[in-house]
Amino acid sequence: MKRDSRLSSVLHALLHMAEHDGSMTSEALAQCMNTNPVVVRRTMGLLRQAGLVASARGPAGGWTITADLATVTLRQLHEVLGEPAVFAIGNRHETPDCLVEQSVNAALDAAFADAEALLLERFAHVTLADLAADFARRHAERHAKRNE
Template identity: 55%
Template sequence: MKTDNKLSSILHVILHLAEHNQAMTSETLALYLKTNPVVIRRMMAGLRQAGLVVSVKGHGGGWTMAKPLAAISLQDVYQALGAPRLFAQGYRQDAPQCLIEQAVNASLDSAFAEAERQLLQKFNAVNLSDIAADFELRRQQHLLTLEHSAATAPQTKEE
């Protein structure tokens, strides 16, 4: 199966948008994903309807965040995307006559339902500001690494 990448993609995009602090066009945002602006618009359409972002047409238009990152959960974004399928596993028949198949599906259903509950609960517990904070940590770490390599191995650099 081809995986659905919308959630990871749009999170990446809107965190850049939030970082940027002013309207950005679909075309600019598309560069982050190396994709077509229409793909951005399609995903953002859901977020707009959910009130997470705002779009403005015409000159100087584009996308802006409608809420602070701390007020948006992973769950909000996931739902705004139309709650795409989480699991790659399915059943051959949804309502089988065969009692054996019914028993099999019931057993799998219970396992997957439990996992889904937990997953959505986690989505609900994570805000975009948490991810932004993690990004900030990584950025600090990255800067330290750069400084360190500059201090200890400057001779590897070309002049």
């Protein structure tokens, strides 16, 4: 299975936008993340529908953040992306007739549900502002190291 990296991608894009004055084009964002402008538009389009970013066409167009960094959580972004499947492991059949398989599914589903709940709980407590602050810390650290 190819892993869904859209959450990682949009976070990367949003933080670059936060650091950047004015708007950024799909082209610029695509270069940041080694991908294609169309892919950027597709995923950013979902954020726009959710009111988190705005886009403008034409020269001087591009993408800008409209939401408050402190209020946008990873969980919210996960939802905006359509709540993609979290796990790469799963049951063979979803609603089997076989009682044996039903027992297996029940056990696995319970474990997966708990793990997913924890993941989303963690996601709910990380905001874009937290990530921006973490970036600032790393940035300062690297600068300090360079001047040692």
